[in-house]
Amino acid sequence: MPGSLKIRRQSHGHSFRNLCVACCLGLLVFPGFVDGATAEREPPLRVSVFTANVSPPLNEPVGLGFVRFARTVEHPLLAKGVVLEHASGTVVLCAIDWCEFHNDSFQLIQSRIAEAAETSPRRVTVHCLHQHTAPSFDTNAQILMLPVDSPRRIATAAFLKRAAERIAAAVRQARKKMQPVTHVGTGQARIVKAASSRRIRLKDGSIAARMSSTKDKTLQDLPEGRIDPWLKTVTFFNRSHPIVRLHYYASHPQTFYGDRRLSYDVPGIVRERLQQETGVFQVYFNGCGGDVAFGKYNDGTRQARDRLVERLYRGIRESASRAKRFPATGLDWSVVDVKFGSRREPEFSSGYCRRVLADPKASASQRLKAAITLAWNERVRAGETVPLYRLAIGPVQMVHLPGEPFVEYQLAAQKMAPGAFVAVAGFGDCGMSYIGGDGIFTDRGGYEQTWALAGPCEDLLLGAIGKLLSGKRR
Structure with missing residues (x-):
């Protein structure tokens, strides 16, 4: 040879x-x-993570004024998210420790992130966790109810611009540190004794309102009601190494409210504890928790909050430990635009709202509701639509919704795609506030329908979610 x-x-x-x-x-x-x-x-999908401190300054009138201003800081308020790069384009998912943002305030944050990521605003979804220990933003409403030289109007606009730039700067830095994604992981765990319905139907057919905390034993003893007890976790892996975990759970997240203390409360405490313990970046999205809160299990004490923290912590650890890995094949980003309406009752009309704003005897809360309602009505009159988003990777479908949607929409989305792992986030653009089922408008009792500014839209939203989930996969 x-x-x-x-x-x-x-x-x-x-x-x-x-x-x-x-x-x-x-x-x-x-x-x-x-x-x-x-x-x-090389894997066709890459990811990086970002975080920015978006705490408002103390003793300044920042936000809509549900809480006048912050006096102390228990926790910094953070904006956390991921940048995903794929041949089909760049996508950004972001969750912020604020109560909510509406209209132009939402669009400012979204557009600045898009500029930093060099992508379209329609490929950026931003959400609030909805802690009531954090500010709410609606510059459109403030323009309608406050004079140009109002300290609150000036401070809010200036802070929003600074916060938007901080988040954008973090996104720009993240893009310098992209990592390949080879697999996507799915996990879920049942959270016990945390979420409970805010709307309990009594024997006489009326609705009992049970909010985020109560010492009323009668309300505590009522059943949990309709919730989604499952926390879902999506993990992006580089081979066997977890890069980031995204958690989705539906509930109003606050255990206290109104003491002028900045706090990221239960979900933030758990999120940051896990990140410190594991070294894996953690992002938390509030699901469709518009009609869900901690009220049954929270009496407003520190001990109750500690118990809720431990229950959510154990659940997230369990969900992460159960992660099933799948090849990160493809990325499909879908957007469906929804044309919501306005309420038809006289007290929600633009004319009525303008009369309230012009009335020197109107209370601060009346003026605030009139301005927020009028700002929404003007968007509707202008023919604006509100986008819904869906990100699909492998078996995972992440649906991101506006407003304060009821949990029924999350449960419906899961039924629409039974073969997929469906995780749903709410609390995007909250210009329309609550989005419940149509039945709330004829219910006796309950709170949410008094702020459901889009009116009956159940079929409209369900149809849009169905369209998202039936979209063509690439």
Whole structure:
């Protein structure tokens, strides 16, 4: 054999040398050939994470004024999220420790993130966790109810611009540290004794309102009501290494309210504790928790909050530990625009709202509701639509919704795609406030329908969610 191999090399020596030279010349002339081959071996999806401190300054009138201003800081309020890069485009998911944002305030944050990520605002979804220990923003409403030189109007606009730039700067830095995503993980765990319905139907057919905390044993003893007890976790992996975990759970997240203390409350405490313990970046999204809160299990004491923290902590750890890994095949980003309406009752009309705003005897709360309602009505009159978003990767479908949607929409979304792992976030653009089922408008009792500014829209929203989940996958 050695002899025959030597003969072959001798007999084909010239052609072999020519082939080597040709290959070398080809690599010099077409260097992209090697890069292209390498790119094919690289995972097509990349991710990075970002965080920014978006706490408002103390003792300044920032926000709508549900809480006048913050005096102390228990926890910094954070904006946390992920940047996903794919051949089909860049997508950003962001969750902020604020109560809510509406209209132009939402769009300011969204557009600045999009600029930083060099993508379209329609490929950026931003949500609040809805802690009531944090500010709410609606600059459109403030323009309608406050004079140009109002300290609250000035302070709010200035802070929003600073916060938007902080988040944008964090996104720009994140894009310098992208990591390949080879797998996506799915996990879920049942959270016990945390969420409970805010709307309990009594024997006489009326609705009992049970909010985020109560010492009323009669309300505590009522059943949990309709909730989604399952916390869902989506993990992005680089091979076996978890890069970031996104958690989705439906409930108003606050355990206290109104003492002028900034806090990211239960979900933030758990989120940051897990990040410190595991070294894995954690993001938390509030699900469709418009009609869900901690009220049954929260009497407003520190001990009750500690118990809720431990229950959510155990649940998230369990959900993460159950992660099933799937190849991160493809990325599909879908958007469906919804044209919501306005309430038809006289007290929600634009004319009525303007009369309240012009009335010097109107209370601060009356003026605030009139301005928020009027700001929404003007969007509707202008024909504006509100986008719904869906991100699909492998078996995962993440649906991101506006407003304070009721949990029924989350449960419905899961039924619409029974073969997929469906995680749902609410509390995007909250210009329309609560989005409940149509039945709330004829209920006796309850709170949410008094702020459901889009009116009956159950079929409209369910149809849009169905359209998102039936979209073509790439």
